[in-house]
Amino acid sequence: MLDSIDGYAFAKERGYALTDDATALGQFRAARRETLALLAGLREEQLRRPAVFEGSSLTVRGLVHHLCKHDFLHLAGLQWLLAKVDEARAGDKG
16 A cells, blocks of 8 residues: 655645745656665566555556656646746747
């Protein structure tokens, strides 16, 4: 059984709102490196190990896919935000 993480509580606990962008990205990068190092050391049978996460059955490999999907959703949101910033800047010049 894997506990779900309250992202808002996690961000508050870590003080992300008070952290500058470069530091926050550096912390994220370091955390992902740790995760990748851990995953790189897993054997095939460990990747097939079953678990329950957020009420669904999955394997460790499935959890990795879930994490990737989560990160890609954040990246898509950032791309959308950057497009909005670019539009606003272009509007200021026009």
